Amino acid sequence: MAIRPQQARPVPPPLVAALDALRRELGIPDDFRPEVHAATIRAAAAFPPGAPGSPVRKEERADHTNLALVTIDPEGSRDLDQAVFIEQTEGGFTVWYAIADVAAFVTAGDPVDLEAHRRGQTLYAPHQRTPLHPPELSEDTASLLPGQDRPAVLWCLGLDARGELQSTSVTRSLVRSRVQLTYREVQEQLDAGTAPRAWQLLRTVGQLRERIERERGGVSLRIPEQEVVVEQEQWHVVHRSALPVEGWNAQISLLTGIAAARLMLDARVGLLRTLPPAAESSVRKLRTTAEALSIPWPGDMSYPDFVHGLDPEIGAHAAMLYSCTLLFRGAGYEAFNGALPEQRAHSALATPYAHVTAPLRRLVDRYGSEICLAISAGRPVPDWVLAALPQLPAEMAASSRTASAYERGIVNMVEAMTLAPHAGEAFTATVVDVKPDGSRGTIVIRDPAVEVSLAVPGLPLGGAITVRLANVDVSEGRSEFELVQGTTPRQAPEATPGQSPVPQH
Structure with a gap:
């Protein structure tokens, strides 16, 4: 952020x-x-x-x-x-x-x-x-x-x-x-x-x-x-x-x-x-994540070269980049x-x-x-x-x-204030992270720019899902979403947003 x-x-x-x-x-x-x-x-x-x-x-x-x-x-x-x-x-x-x-x-x-x-x-x-x-x-x-x-x-x-x-x-x-x-x-x-x-x-x-x-x-x-x-x-x-x-x-x-x-x-x-340095197990996990997202990562390709080839405009690639943060x-x-x-x-x-x-x-x-x-x-x-x-x-x-x-x-x-008028509405979100036990994940909505945790098991990493804004509390800065099926979203972007500002090392 x-x-x-x-x-x-x-x-x-x-x-x-x-x-x-x-x-x-x-x-x-x-x-x-x-x-x-x-x-x-x-x-x-x-x-x-x-x-x-x-x-x-x-x-x-x-x-x-x-x-x-x-x-x-x-x-x-x-x-x-x-x-x-x-x-x-x-x-x-x-x-x-x-x-x-x-x-x-x-x-x-x-x-x-x-x-x-x-x-x-x-x-x-x-x-x-x-x-x-x-x-x-x-x-x-x-x-x-x-x-x-x-x-x-x-x-x-x-x-x-x-x-x-x-x-x-x-x-x-x-x-x-x-x-x-x-x-x-x-x-x-x-x-x-x-x-x-x-x-x-x-x-x-x-x-x-x-x-x-x-x-x-x-x-x-x-x-x-x-x-x-x-x-x-x-x-x-x-x-x-x-x-x-x-x-x-x-x-x-x-x-x-x-x-x-x-x-x-x-x-x-x-x-x-x-x-x-990242643990070798973390790098292995990233390779497993890339495989799950159907992103090619040849065995002889270095981690920097792999990351450099990812396009944050593609939902699966955005999820991969999010997963890469575990090394940082x-x-x-x-x-x-x-x-x-x-x-x-x-x-x-x-x-x-x-x-x-x-x-x-x-x-x-x-x-x-x-x-x-x-x-x-x-x-x-x-x-x-x-x-x-x-x-x-x-x-x-x-x-x-x-x-x-x-x-x-x-x-x-600010997320909560922006979302408050839209309680009950549906949005399309990209799943950018899933907990190791599969119990919950992190989703990103493009407009408004929201990143929240969703307590739903079995979320598809890198996939698009429809969620409904269930509850908003501006004073506590809390926005709660629930997974829905068969609902037309208010926004339906095909990809997550573009390149972020350069990280401050």
Whole structure:
């Protein structure tokens, strides 16, 4: 599921009380305490470009304001973590990737830092953000907004002609983004052939990195995903198809995270994003599922190649993709200093990987950036970073549970609100998952975009069934369906929705 960044929007009356109750239940704050806002304002005032002692002074940072960096984000975003510029070289490509330098404004132990540790990550809802840092920082002073000189952690990644990583450097720099772009703007210009050379290179490098990902055994699942959107003050749930540029842009972030992990492992200190390898029994189960769905999977075909050939527009393939998610569970973080961790790789990516590209929105990225800056400069990792490392995995696990529960709760409420006028009506659904004992399954309805569990034994995996909306409770976000036969559905799609947004690893 996904909830896109939105500007402040009024909450539909049926959801006001339910949303308030959900936030209270999960302990989600409405604002920052006054001392946190005050500390943020003091930090911003102390570090204007060129001020004495400012970490953004040109003489104290490498000046890379000449780079034609751009940001590419969902429409309406203000917390801009990354800016990219790609140029072609004689032997391949140079990827410049600027990351917001949060540590230029936040000091270990100050009110902003302590609050960030309590929150862990930014939470999104259709009507508001609950940011990791106060908006004075995350949406203004530290954000890589266009036309503004900003302190940044600048990665310079050298690739060969095949897109393989050959060199890495990371420094504190001064940068200036040229323009804030949306994914749709970039995709439209690429499709029309009017995109600047640097954007065309984003496509080239992105496609090369996608190929390398498949070759090493990595997989990005194109599973249908729900998204809450707001249109003309109306909230509803849709299944959104990702644009190709979202995948190419994500590959630049993944490339940087892979480079960061290499630095950390070589220096034997860091914080990896990990995912345990799938059990062989799980892979065997997937082959059995493919056989049951009549999807060919030759014995000599790799798992990545098999997944890459699935079309989420086909009901059986959508069910297969849903089943593949069982190989992508249990992601976490591994902190280490000295001895290398036993679990080092992210099995979905088939390589070690670290989070360093979203420090405005995710706590661990600030620490990952500081580790890589120290390693690249040949300096010891700062003590304040080492002191925090052991607790970060647990802090991030807790915040991820909160984020997941918050998003799921909102989606359930909006589903129920959308369905409420249609009680008693029938729908066609695709069965995308069935429990091992066959007692129940998960069904997907295309319009409205609903994913619910159905307690009916013997559901046909990958098949289409007719269900009736039996009960709806908006306040609890509950929608209950029952299986019916011989009923004309209100919607009868032949396939499940298109490609989902690129998963956040």
